[in-house]
Structures are given as structure tokens and as C-alpha cells.
Amino acid sequence: MKDRYLPLFATISVFVALYVAGGLFYPRIFSTLVFGHLLADNAFIILAAIGVTFVIISGGIDLSIGSMIGFVGVVMANMDAAGWDPIVVIFIVLAFGILYGAFQGFLIDFCEIQPFIVTLSGLFLLRGASFMVNLDSVPLRNYFVSWFNNIYLDLPGGGFLTGGALVMLAMLVVAIIIAHFTRFGTNVYAIGGDKTSAVLMGVPMRKTTVMIYALAGFYSAIAGVIYAMNTSSGYPLAGMTLELSAIAASVLGGTMLTGGVGMVFGALFGGMILALISTIIIFNGTLNGAWILIATGFLLFLFIVIQRWVVSSFSSAGKTS
Amino acid sequence: MNTQDLSSSETKSSFAPTLRAMMAHRAVWPLVVLAIILIVNAIVVPSFFSLSINNGRLFGPIVDVFYRGTAPALIAIGMAVVIGTKGIDLSVGSIVAVVGAVIAWRIKAGDPHFVILWLALFVGIACGAWNGFLVAVLDIQPIIATLILMVAGRGIGLLINLIDGGTDPSFTSELLQGLSVGSIGPIPTRLILFAAIFLFLWFLLRRTALGLFVESVGGNPEAAQIAGIPSRLIKFSAYVISGFCTGWAAIILTADVHTSDPVSVALFSELDAILAVVIGGGSLMGGRIYLGMTILGALVIQTMVTSILMSGWPPEYNLIIKAVLVLIILLLQSNNFRGAVMSLFGRRA
Numbered sequence: 001m002k003d004r005y006l007p008l009f010a011t012i013s014v015f016v017a018l019y020v021a022g023g024l025f026y027p028r029i030f031s032t033l034v035f036g037h038l039l040a041d042n043a044f045i046i047l048a049a050i051g052v053t054f055v056i057i058s059g060g061i062d063l064s065i066g067s068m069i070g071f072v073g074v075v076m077a078n079m080d081a082a083g084w085d086p087i088v089v090i091f092i093v094l095a096f097g098i099l100y101g102a103f104q105g106f107l108i109d110f111c112e113i114q115p116f117i118v119t120l121s122g123l124f125l126l127r128g129a130s131f132m133v134n135l136d137s138v139p140l141r142n143y144f145v146s147w148f149n150n151i152y153l154d155l156p157g158g159g160f161l162t163g164g165a166l167v168m169l170a171m172l173v174v175a176i177i178i179a180h181f182t183r184f185g186t187n188v189y190a191i192g193g194d195k196t197s198a199v200l201m202g203v204p205m206r207k208t209t210v211m212i213y214a215l216a217g218f219y220s221a222i223a224g225v226i227y228a229m230n231t232s233s234g235y236p237l238a239g240m241t242l243e244l245s246a247i248a249a250s251v252l253g254g255t256m257l258t259g260g261v262g263m264v265f266g267a268l269f270g271g272m273i274l275a276l277i278s279t280i281i282i283f284n285g286t287l288n289g290a291w292i293l294i295a296t297g298f299l300l301f302l303f304i305v306i307q308r309w310v311v312s313s314f315s316s317a318g319k320t321s
Numbered sequence: 322m323n324t325q326d327l328s329s330s331e332t333k334s335s336f337a338p339t340l341r342a343m344m345a346h347r348a349v350w351p352l353v354v355l356a357i358i359l360i361v362n363a364i365v366v367p368s369f370f371s372l373s374i375n376n377g378r379l380f381g382p383i384v385d386v387f388y389r390g391t392a393p394a395l396i397a398i399g400m401a402v403v404i405g406t407k408g409i410d411l412s413v414g415s416i417v418a419v420v421g422a423v424i425a426w427r428i429k430a431g432d433p434h435f436v437i438l439w440l441a442l443f444v445g446i447a448c449g450a451w452n453g454f455l456v457a458v459l460d461i462q463p464i465i466a467t468l469i470l471m472v473a474g475r476g477i478g479l480l481i482n483l484i485d486g487g488t489d490p491s492f493t494s495e496l497l498q499g500l501s502v503g504s505i506g507p508i509p510t511r512l513i514l515f516a517a518i519f520l521f522l523w524f525l526l527r528r529t530a531l532g533l534f535v536e537s538v539g540g541n542p543e544a545a546q547i548a549g550i551p552s553r554l555i556k557f558s559a560y561v562i563s564g565f566c567t568g569w570a571a572i573i574l575t576a577d578v579h580t581s582d583p584v585s586v587a588l589f590s591e592l593d594a595i596l597a598v599v600i601g602g603g604s605l606m607g608g609r610i611y612l613g614m615t616i617l618g619a620l621v622i623q624t625m626v627t628s629i630l631m632s633g634w635p636p637e638y639n640l641i642i643k644a645v646l647v648l649i650i651l652l653l654q655s656n657n658f659r660g661a662v663m664s665l666f667g668r669r670a
Contacts, residue, residue, distance in 0.1 A: 107652075111655035112656070112657060113652075113655060114605045114606075116409075116464075116595070117595070117596075117599055117647070120592055120595070120596070120647075121644040121651075123644075124592075124641070124643050124644035124647070125641055125644035125648075128638065128641030131637035131640065131641075132638065244468070244471070247468070251465060251468075257464055257465050288479065288483060289479075290475075290476040290477075290478075290479035290480050291476065293475055294473045294480070296473070297469050297470070297472040298473065300465070300468065300472060301455075301469045304461050304465050304466070304469070305461075308461060
């Protein structure tokens with residue numbers, strides 16, 4: 001079963017290659033300062049990518065991530081302005097993320113509507129709800145945000161990890177434990193691998209589906225909280241089209257959209273590859289920002305072709321033996 | 322004994338209430354929703370049904386629905402064909418961006434506009450062919466294959482905008498704007514254009530075997546392959562058709578605003594197109610193409626958008642109402658949900 005680590009291995013190789021190549025042109029990229037910033041500035045994308053990785057492994061998709069991030073920020077800022085305690089507010093929005101995700105999972109399983117369409121309506125609903133609350137950016141400043149934004153864990157060499165990066169790394173560990181050391185995690189892989197056999201083997205379909213989407217909702221809500229605190233504001237347009245980046249990060253991280261194959265750990269590297277692309281282009285200074293999109297598209301293409309190749313070598317190996 | 326049981330259950334099902342059969346028909350729920358929207362409109366904004374002729378052109382909210390709905394409906398019928406093969410095309414918005422950028426670039430470069438029209442269509446078709454290549458030849462899952470162009474396309478559009486030094490990409494073109502915002506008699510040209518493309522597609526799918534092939538490839542790929550249908554070629558052509566329709570939509574949308582705006586043009590249009598197909602009763606599982614129903618789906622979406630604008634509500638309500646409506650239509654189409662509601666009523670009665 002070593003083969004299943006192949007996509008992850010490919011991801012890490014691409015990350016290292018990009019990192020070294022970027023570092024050779026711009027030696028500052030090797031500093032821990034830049035590395036810390038990579039983690040800090042992209043913590044919310046990686047968090048969202050972790051959540052969507054579970055969904056994709058189960059053979060589904062979640063398009064409501066970006067809107068969830070925007071909605072969570074707007075709610076946080078407005079409840080803060082209304083005098084709620086920030087910690088209570090964070091618990092409320094995280095609970096909302098779980099409940100909304102569970103609702104989507106229920107619709108998908110009980111009403112047999114495709115995940116694509118259910119979460120698409122989630123995308124519209126949550127974005128529309130944020131627009132209804134307010135249209136402008138609302139400042140989010142309170143004791144908790146200023147405390148959180150002043151957390152720094154020093155790294156050797158002048159770099160540091162911010163609070164957001166630390167939360168992201170902690171949640172990554174939690175996700176790895178859920179995916180690989182719980183019955184729920186095994187069920188997720190089983191459903192994505194072959195739904196019919198999973199049902200025949202007694203995997204509780206409805207419960208697992210609801211939990212998968214609830215988990216994704218939870219991770220996007222955390223991403224929204226981190227994003228809102230980093231920017232100290234709630235903005236209804238925040239996280240626009242971020243679901244695409246999260247899905248791209250997940251695919252670059254070695255997760256197959258056909259389901260059943262993937263590693264939560266890969267989402268970290270997928271997100272970091274996206275981050276590295278934009279960092280290198282920003283360091284270059286002369287390249288247009290449009291190249292970020294094109295480079296991302298090209299890497300996606302490369303990865304998908306590699307995955308195809310791995311899969312076909314899998315199946316041909318299966319046939320001969 | 323067994324056979325008797327079977328036959329009796331069969332006769333039972335053949336006597337199933339016609340109401341139930343009607344409710345299960347795919348055209349009913351979208352029509353009901355459209356009717357509800359129109360009735361609500363008639364009460365809230367009676368002027369919704371007003372028609373007038375200004376400067377020899379037909380005006381009124383209903384005309385506006387058709388007028389603004391043309392480009393989304395064009396994209397949606399292309400999407401319907403792709404979804405018929407059990408595929409999906411996420412890249413349509415980006416194709417609009419690329420085609421728009423090419424149009425602006427070539428007009429600045431001074432090409433004859435008639436040539437640009439065909440070049441724009443060619444670019445749309447080429448984008449579709451790229452998607453088709455990934456799906457049909459490399460066997461990549463449609464949702465990812467088209468995700469590539471979806472992500473990269475707007476970047477490519479921005480780069481094309483930069484070719485002549487990033488100057489203002491706005492333009493004027495009698496030919497293109499004639500096709501988009503012009504009118505023949507009282508009827509907007511784009512509606513005639515749409516009718517022509519729709520008829521062309523309808524003949525292609527329903528008067529040749531292509532439609533049957535597409536549906537069989539989407540319905541059961543293995544059986545289609547065994548029956549000797551060249552499934553790769555069929556899948557490839559579905560994406561080319563989608564690129565063709567999207568190319569026309571891009572010409573209309575780009576000429577409409579006289580400029581190329583790769584970042585925000587046709588944003589979320591892939592989602593609207595997929596919604597139109599689904600509201601029209603098409604299943605994402607493939608195997609069915611309902612061109613007419615897809616147009617009905619696009620009309621439902623556009624009527625709703627126009628109604629919200631007319632009603633004086635803030636346009637922010639647009640997204641949320643769209644989401645709720647989609648959920649309602651989908652819930653009504655779900656057997657499990659209908660069963661649950663009926664058993665609820667049954668218990669109370």
C-alpha cells in the first residue's frame with residue numbers, strides 16, 4: 001500500500017523544487033521570516049483546504065467555503081459592534097458552521113441532491129446573507145483580536161509563527177487524527193472508494209455524510225474566524241472564489257476528485273504551493289499578477305496528468321497480478 | 322404465487338393516480354415556480370407586464386427578461402449538452418473572458434470586424450476543444466479538467482489585455498454591437514441570433530443521431546462503447562459545442578459593455594448555467610438533454626433577477642432568493658422529500 005503515498009510524495013517534491021528554485025533566484029525566500037509569512041498569510045486557505053479534502057475524499061464537493069468565510073466575518077464584526085463577548089461570538093459562528101454543514105450533508109443524503117448543487121445554493125445563500133447584513137467593511141477590534149494578533153512564536157533565524165498559523169497547524173494535526181485514526185475517517189475513505197460496498201459493509205451513510213459536511217463547515221468557519229481576525233474586519237466580499245483555491249490546494253495536495261484517495265496532510269503542501277507561486281511572482285516584481293492564475297492552472301494540469309498516470313499504472317498492475 | 326404477486330403489483334402501479342404522474346413530470350415544477358413568480362409580480366409590481374414601443378423597439382420588463390437572458394441561456398444550452406454526457410463545464414465564464422479579450426485586442430489591431438467575429442467563435446471552440454481533449458483523450462474527470470481553464474482563463478484574458486501595453490480595452494464595433502444591442506424591426510437582434518443557434522443545435526441533436534449518441538454515452542458509457550458509439554469523439558464534440566455556444570454568448574456580452582473585463586465578466590455564469598440545466602430537470606448524472614427545458618430554467622432565473630430589481634428591493638436579496646428558490650425546486654424534485662411531506666400530511670389526516 002506504499003503506492004497511495006505516491007501523489008503526496010509528488011506534491012512534496014513539487015513544493016521542494018519550487019522552494020529551491022525560488023530560493024536560488026531570490027535567496028530571501030529561504031529565510032524563516034518568509035516561511036513564517038507563507039504559513040501565516042495562507043492559514044485560512046489551508047484550513048479551508050483541509051475541510052474540503054474530507055469532502056473530496058468522500059467523493060463529494062463543497063462550494064460554500066468562500067461564502068462561509070465572508071459570512072462568518074460579517075457576523076463576527078456585527079455581533080462585536082452589538083456588544084457581544086468575542087469568545088462567545090467565536091463559539092456561535094463555529095457552531096453555525098457545523099450546523100450549516102450538517103444541513104447540507106442532510107440535504108445531500110436524504111433528498112439525494114448532488115453535492116455540487118446543494119453546496120452551490122450554500123454559496124449563494126451565505127453570500128447573499130452577508131450582503132443583507134451589510135455591504136461595507138465593518139471594523140472588528142476588541143481585546144481578543146488584539147491579543148490574538150500579538151501572538152508570535154519565534155523561529156530560529158528571525159522568523160515567527162503567528163496565532164493564525166499556530167491554529168492552522170493544530171487543526172491540521174486534529175484533521176490527520178480524524179482521518180487516519182478514527183472509525184469516521186475510515187468510513188470517509190470507504191464511501192469515497194466505493195459507495196455500494198461501503199453501504200453493504202454497514203457504513204452508516206447518512207450519519208457519515210452529515211458529519212463530513214459538518215466537518216467541512218467547521219473548518220471553513222475556523223478559516224473565516226482567522227481571516228476576520230487577521231484583517232480586523234468583516235467584509236461581505238471576503239473569501240470570494242476562495243472555494244476554488246481550496247479545491248485547487250486539495251487537488252495539488254494529492255487528493256483525487258474521484259474520491260477515495262488523498263491525504264489531509266497534502267492540503268498543507270497544496271496550499272503552500274499556491275502560496276509559493278504568488279510569493280515568487282511578487283518577489284519577481286516585473287511579472288503581472290495574471291501569471292499567478294496561469295501558473296496555478298498549469299500546475300493543476302501537471303498534477304492531474306501525473307495522477308492519471310499513477311492511477312493507470314495502478315490498474316494495469318492490478319490486472320497483471 | 323410469486324408471479325401472481327408480481328402481476329398484481331404491476332396492475333396497481335399502472336393505476337397509479339394521474340396526479341402523481343403529472344407531479345413527477347419534469348416540466349411541472351419549473352412552470353409552477355415561474356407561474357408563482359409571475360403572479361407575485363402581477364400583485365407587487367403590476368408594471369412588470371407593461372409593453373411599449375419606443376423608437377420602433379419593443380420595451381418592457383418581459384422583453385428585458387428575454388434580452389438579458391440571452392447570453393446565460395446560450396451558455397446553459399451548451400452546458401446541457403455537456404451535462405448530457407455526464408460531464409460538466411466549469412470554464413464557461415473564463416472562456417467568455419478569453420474571447421472578450423481577443424475581440425478587444427484584434428479590434429485595436431485593426432482587423433476587419435467580420436473576421437474578428439469568426440475569430441472569436443474560433444477561440445471559443447478552441448477552448449472547448451482543449452476541455453474536450455482533457456476529458457475525452459486524457460480521461461480526466463470533467464470537473465477537474467475544466468477547473469484548469471476556469472482558473473487559468475481569466476489570467477490569459479488579462480495577459481491578452483496587456484498585449485498592446487495595457488491601454489484601455491474599450492472599443493466600438495458596428496457589426497458586433499449590431500448583433501448584441503441592435504434590433505431588427507421591433508425585435509432585438511440577439512433574440513433572433515439565439516433562435517438561430519438554438520434551432521441549429523436542435524437539428525444537430527434531434528434530427529441527426531448525435532443527440533442519441535450523447536445521451537447514450539452519458540447514460541451508460543460501457544453499453545455505448547459496446548454498441549459501437551465512438552464515445553471519446555462524442556464527449557469531445559460536447560465540449561466543442563459548449564465552447565461554440567459560450568463563444569456566441571461572449572460576443573454578445575463583450576459587445577454589450579464595449580470593453581473587455583476578464584476579471585469580472587460572466588462571473589458565476591457557470592453556476593447559473595448549471596442551475597438552469599438542473600431546474601430544467603436535467604440530472605448531473607447525465608444521459609438526458611432537455612434543450613427547451615434548459616431555456617425554461619434560464620428564464621426562471623432571469624425572471625427572478627429582473628423581478629427583484631423591479632420590485633425595488635435591494636439587489637443584495639438577489640443571491641439569497643436565488644438560493645432559496647433553487648432549494649425549493651430541488652426539494653420538490655426529490656422523491657424522498659415529497660414522500661416525507663406526504664406521510665406528514667397523511668398522519669395528520
